[in-house]
Amino acid sequence: MTNADVIIVGAGPTGLMLAAELRLAGVRPLVLERQPHRRDTPKAGGLGGQILELLRYRGLLERFEAACPGPPPAPRFPFGGVHLDFTQLADPPLHALPLPQQLLERLLDERAAELETDVRRGHEVTGISQDETVVSVDVRGPDGPYRVRARYLVGCDGARSRVRDRAGIGFPGTVYPEVNRLAQVTLPDSVTVLGNGDLDVPGFGTVRAGFTRTDHGLLGLGSAPGATSVSLYTIEDESVEYDDDVPMTVTELQDSIHRVLGAHLPIAGTTRLSRFTFKARQADHYRKGRILLAGDAAHLFPATGVALNAGMLDAVNLAWKLAADLHGRAPLGLLDTYHTERHLAGARTMLHTRAQVALRRGHDAAAEALREVFQELLGDEQPLRRMGALVAGTDLRYPMPGSGHHPLTGTFAPDLTLHADDGVTSLAQLMHPARPVLLDLAGRPDLREAAHDWKDRIDVHTAKTGDRPADALLIRPDAHIAWAAPVGEPAGTAAPALREALSHWFGTP
Numbered sequence: 361m362t363n364a365d366v367i368i369v370g371a372g373p374t375g376l377m378l379a380a381e382l383r384l385a386g387v388r389p390l391v392l393e394r395q396p397h398r399r400d401t402p403k404a405g406g407l408g409g410q411i412l413e414l415l416r417y418r419g420l421l422e423r424f425e426a427a428c429p430g431p432p433p434a435p436r437f438p439f440g441g442v443h444l445d446f447t448q449l450a451d452p453p454l455h456a457l458p459l460p461q462q463l464l465e466r467l468l469d470e471r472a473a474e475l476e477t478d479v480r481r482g483h484e485v486t487g488i489s490q491d492e493t494v495v496s497v498d499v500r501g502p503d504g505p506y507r508v509r510a511r512y513l514v515g516c517d518g519a520r521s522r523v524r525d526r527a528g529i530g531f532p533g534t535v536y537p538e539v540n541r542l543a544q545v546t547l548p549d550s551v552t553v554l555g556n557g558d559l560d561v562p563g564f565g566t567v568r569a570g571f572t573r574t575d576h577g578l579l580g581l582g583s584a585p586g587a588t589s590v591s592l593y594t595i596e597d598e599s600v601e602y603d604d605d606v607p608m609t610v611t612e613l614q615d616s617i618h619r620v621l622g623a624h625l626p627i628a629g630t631t632r633l634s635r636f637t638f639k640a641r642q643a644d645h646y647r648k649g650r651i652l653l654a655g656d657a658a659h660l661f662p663a664t665g666v667a668l669n670a671g672m673l674d675a676v677n678l679a680w681k682l683a684a685d686l687h688g689r690a691p692l693g694l695l696d697t698y699h700t701e702r703h704l705a706g707a708r709t710m711l712h713t714r715a716q717v718a719l720r721r722g723h724d725a726a727a728e729a730l731r732e733v734f735q736e737l738l739g740d741e742q743p744l745r746r747m748g749a750l751v752a753g754t755d756l757r758y759p760m761p762g763s764g765h766h767p768l769t770g771t772f773a774p775d776l777t778l779h780a781d782d783g784v785t786s787l788a789q790l791m792h793p794a795r796p797v798l799l800d801l802a803g804r805p806d807l808r809e810a811a812h813d814w815k816d817r818i819d820v821h822t823a824k825t826g827d828r829p830a831d832a833l834l835i836r837p838d839a840h841i842a843w844a845a846p847v848g849e850p851a852g853t854a855a856p857a858l859r860e861a862l863s864h865w866f867g868t869p
């Protein structure tokens with residue numbers, strides 16, 4: 361007897377995204393979150409990369425855009441001490457949404473509620489065990505301890521994942537001895553913001569706008585004449601392992617500034633205080649039996665701006681596979697492709713974020729030269745686009761059987777403009793329900809007929825598109841192309857290949 365199909369530990373962005381995707385797939389998740397309320401510690405300032413396209417494919421992007429407190433920033437992203445500047449490109453390969461994490465979590469929470477998800481806050485998971493058929497979970501709730509069971513459990517419980525530890529999954533990697541502190545502060549009258557943005561600090565003198573590097577670290581100051589607050593940023597080499605969920609204090613910030621600059625900076629108030637450290641760790645397995653990991657529990661990257669993208673995309677990849685298994689329709693090995701595909705994606709993100717560490721950390725003339733050469737290369741469109749796709753996570757092609765047959769197989773489906781009798785105008789629209797889709801772009805009754813036996817689990821659509829990339833596309837719920845029929849491929853070849861792909865991904869009919 362189980363209490364839910366899937367227990368999700370943690371109601372951060374990964375856990376909430378997973379819950380919503382599971383609900384769309386007709387599964388009953390139970391989300392257990394130890395914090396009694398949604399967190400108000402500032403973490404990410406925004407969301408970027410392929411997840412934005414996925415949110416659009418779920419019909420959610422407009423809602424997320426409307427909740428942003430400010431307009432989208434210019435498409436310019438830091439990359440290990442240099443910049444990816446897409447402002448000259450009409451179609452930048454990387455986009456960001458300036459949606460602070462607290463707002464993101466609120467929206468995901470609302471979405472989970474709309475889909476009638478059981479989210480229990482103030483319920484901490486204290487123990488886990490699994491056998492061949494169920495996972496049992498010990499919980500400490502507001503009314504005391506209790507036990508729940510489910511067919512699967514997913515640890516979306518962040519960097520210090522207890523699920524990962526209890527499951528005995530290794531988390532090898534590196535902790536870089538570097539702490540970054542970020543703040544938006546108001547200053548007392550004793551500190552003057554000069555016309556050029558510099559600060560005049562009593563008893564110290566001038567603190568320059570921009571970056572000041574000392575033997576003890578780096579201080580960044582961003583201020584505008586007449587503005588009521590300034591932004592401050594420090595980077596120091598420290599070997600302390602901080603818990604990102606423990607908020608930073610004003611005193612911690614002032615102490616850091618004092619160490620870097622040798623000056624005490626009086627601060628009147630703060631609107632944002634956050635600290636982050638750089639770790640490069642990746643779980644060596646994303647699945648152990650009935651226990652799976654996603655998000656920060658599975659990977660930590662040593663650069664900003666990529667973790668939410670990776671974690672929420674883990675959730676999207678995992679949900680439909682879990683659902684297929686729970687509905688008894690998963691072909692052999694389907695759930696294991698979660699590890700294969702998302703570990704690969706994580707390794708790719710690790711590759712460029714580690715490269716960013718190497719680019720960023722050196723302070724000598726050789727390091728400066730490396731950054732200059734790299735920045736010069738990024739002035740050319742081709743390397744710039746390539747780096748953008750790498751950071752966005754859109755250059756990834758999942759390994760798939762028969763993927764040599766068509767260049768689109770294994771990639772994220774492009775949002776084609778469609779002309780269809782049923783009023784559908786884009787591929788994105790077809791993905792709103794998060795179901796597999798066979799999209800017939802060439803009026804191919806042979807292919808629609810071949811898919812007939814799977815009609816209970818895939819949606820078949822016929823449409824036209826200009827300059828069609830294939831005669832038909834078989835698209836998984838995570839918007840990746842499982843199979844594509846080359847233009848003009850004869851029925852004798854295409855229909856059996858389609859049936860093979862349908863069985864491989866969606867089980868025998």
Ligand SMILES: Cc1cc2nc3c(=O)[nH]c(=O)nc-3n(C[C@H](O)[C@H](O)[C@H](O)COP(=O)(O)OP(=O)(O)OC[C@H]3O[C@@H](n4cnc5c(N)ncnc54)[C@H](O)[C@@H]3O)c2cc1C
Pocket residue numbers: 369370371372373374375392393394395402403404405406407408461483484485486516517518519521522604634635636654655656657664665666667668669671
């Ligand atoms: C200062 C800062 C800035 C950042 N900036 C960015 C950025 O610009 N872009 C970006 O993409 N990422 C950024 N990140 C990273 C981003 O915040 C994380 O990647 C993201 O929060 C991970 O989401 P998650 O859901 O996987 O884990 P978390 O957000 O850590 O959520 C885990 C949840 O699990 C709960 N939990 C833990 N243990 C238990 C238990 N035993 N029982 C029940 N519940 C439990 C926790 O309370 C928590 O709510 C930043 C992080 C920090 C600290």
